[in-house]
Amino acid sequence: MTTSPVSRLFLLLALVTGLLSGQTADIQIIGPWGQLETTRIVIEPPDDLVQLPAPPRE
Amino acid sequence: MWFFGDYTASQLTTLFDGLDLTSDQRDYLTDKSNWSFIPAGIEVYARRGLVLGLSPETRRVLYGVLAQFERNGSHYGPFSFRAEDPADWFANSGLQSETVARVQPLLYRRGPSWLFSDLALVLPDIPDSAERSLLIKTLSRTTTQLVKLRVFPDSDLAALTAYWSGGSRARDIDPLLRSLPKIPGGFTLDITHLLPSFARSRLYTYPTRDSGDGTRFVDCHWTALNFNRPAIDHRFEQIEAVRAAYSSEYYIADDEPVLGDIFLLMQSDGSARHAYVHIAGDIVFTKNGANATSPWILMKLADLLGTYPSDSELVIRHLRARPNAPPTPLSPD
16 A cells, blocks of 8 residues: 555644544544544444354353 | 464474463473374364463464464454453443453453454353353444544535545535535534445444345455445355456556555465455445454554454555446356
8 A cells, every 4th residue: 555645644634633632532534535533432233143152161 | 273274393383482381381282192284284282271371472472373374263353352451341341250350361462452262261161141142242342433524614525525426426425515514613424424325324233144135144345345336246245256356347556545445455375364445544444254243334444454463464455446347247156
């Protein structure tokens, strides 16, 4: 994957923005796609997908 | 059983000699009567007590080797969770402290994530079925990203539409994007609304066992190849059709990635270990594995790459759909 000067500039902007904001949850990523804000979340599968592959030991 | 593909006895002995093992562990693992020589390599019968007693560093190094071989299913595709503190994996899970105490010493670190491969060793010690289900549910937790686009009154709408339409969906996206700058102060829009219908309807969800579209085997390739298609192409449940599509409908790009480009993580043997779809910046759309407990998610690329062993030589291949690409040939059946 190549990284052009333009791309490096966008990554630098994102890094600086993230550091200056002091936030860990939201980071701004700026580029031709606009300005993005990200928030990390955790999801877990619904109960019907949870398998029980082994019985308890006797 | 641990599988070491194409290993010689000398190589395997060297590997074990380089690990931080107790004398008992070393004696057992280097005893060739505990090995099986098979055409594809060497299998080692790993006793339960030995596996449970590995030091964290030895587990990390050894499991990193085992992760190179698909036959070692729980090491090739371990449970993983991105966190600094492993306790975060179990936070507010409702698991009993005894259960967490059984699992936590068996976690190992790779990049930004904690991994777990020893479910089969732990489950038999948990007598309550509800607790076992809760453990699997907790281990299946996935970190993902909510991603929002800020649209301001002075935003370049033509540029935004050009990027997010992927060159073909401007008619669908333009009305929504044009409405946003009229809101005083601009608006923050979840990018789910800007993705093709395939991703829009699946993001942050899990496959269903009997889904309405009849899908049976949905993995990273099925996901990547269907990302830009208006209707599900079930042929991509077959690896032969996947290979045919990559070679006939895509070309290798060497410029800046755009929405919908596919990236393949290629192994040294020429096989593709994983595929993901570029969204924007360092955000990718991915389904990490064919199992039903793997959802469709957005990830930061560094987080995704960090889940693969650093000592495996993965080469990233950047693919883009050919204009007017011929459809994948229909399989005979």
